[in-house]
Amino acid sequence: MRTHQVVLAHIEDDLAAGRIRLGDRLPGERALAERLGVSRPSVREAIKILEALGVIRTATGSGPEAGATVVADPAAGLGAALRLHVATDHVPVGDVVDLRLLVEGAAVRSAAARPAADGLDRATTLLDAMDAPGVDVATFLDLDGAFHVVLAEMSGNVLHAAVLAGIRGAVRAYIGQGAARAADWPTLADRLRAEHRAILRAVREGRADDAETAVRRHIEDFHRDTDGG
Template sequence: MKNYELVLTRVEADLAAGRLRLGERLPGERTLAEQLGISRPSVREAVRVLEAMGVVRTSTGSGPEAGAVIVAEPASPLTALLRLHLATNHLPMGDIVQTRILLESWTARQAAQNRAGETADEADDGLAVAEELLDRMDAPGLTPEEFHLLDAEFHVALSALAGNVLIAAVMSSLRTAIHSYVLAAVPNLADWDATAHGLREEHRAIVAAIRAGQPTKAAKLITDHIEGFYLAARLSTS
């Protein structure tokens, strides 16, 4: 284990045990270095890693605001890390399709269930983002690449409606992989204009089911939507 990893392990253990909490500061460089038997540059390296991960926020100086403070900003650092990991690995088509169905059917179901417990304004705020993307997909003259970029954003926006930060981060991380595979499938489609029209109608039906608070219908529609495209594009998912 590298020296800076000793600091990461220590911070993880302290957070898990409740010895460190949101808003509290990490012990100073000298203290951590002495406690762990490592150099202060190794502590500084660990703090930079923790900051990049969104675990701490640092301020320089010697006043009350100085040092590394525990913060809670999980989504964007996690998304960045997952995207980097996924970019270095070729993902089998079947794995992507199965993961999308697993995540998106659950998020559609949960979003529809959440609809019943939300105020109209709260529900409409979330759905408005998805519907604005649908309106942009209706613009004439969109290239397949432009359409599928909006399509990927639409599916990420739907996942956010479920209210699960981790699943939303995973879906956001998968965006590039989904877009690249979907765009590569376009030449296999017999009639792109007809396919795009069908995808628009399916998108609207999914949103309508969520808006109406129909969990089972929303989950089935999005499953059929994902599977249907890959079948139409004659892509193997095995």
């Protein structure tokens, strides 16, 4: 085991055992290094990894906010990891589509069970922007992606939102390619607008089955109709 992994394992054990809790500050570099018999650079490396994973937040200085504080933001770490793996360009589009079907289907079911006014308002604002006269394709697709992320956030499950945010770049890439291949983009855009409204209406009215069916059909139909394979 590499030295920084010793530090990570120790902190993981402390978190699991409840010796360190949300909002607690980790011991300082020197204290951890002495306790574990490792170098301070190894502790520093472990702290950077924990911050990248969304487990802690660090602040410099000597005040009450200084040091490494446990914040537990799983969306940050999971989203970053997914983005990096998808960016390798070795994740097939079909795999991204399948993941969307699983995550977004479950997300809208949950959202329909607890339709939050704030989420509904944000989603509606995005759809209204997509309806604006003369909206260009790139802007339309960016708004489309943001709409789907909002739906995932409305589920109340931080992992739904984290996963969808993590693959957002891959989704944006394949829908952009699909839009470019579309024989009649204006007609396709009108269909997408109508489908988005139907999904949001089902969520707002608490129709979980209809919301899941609508979002799955929306994802599947776009992929089928614009797939270049």
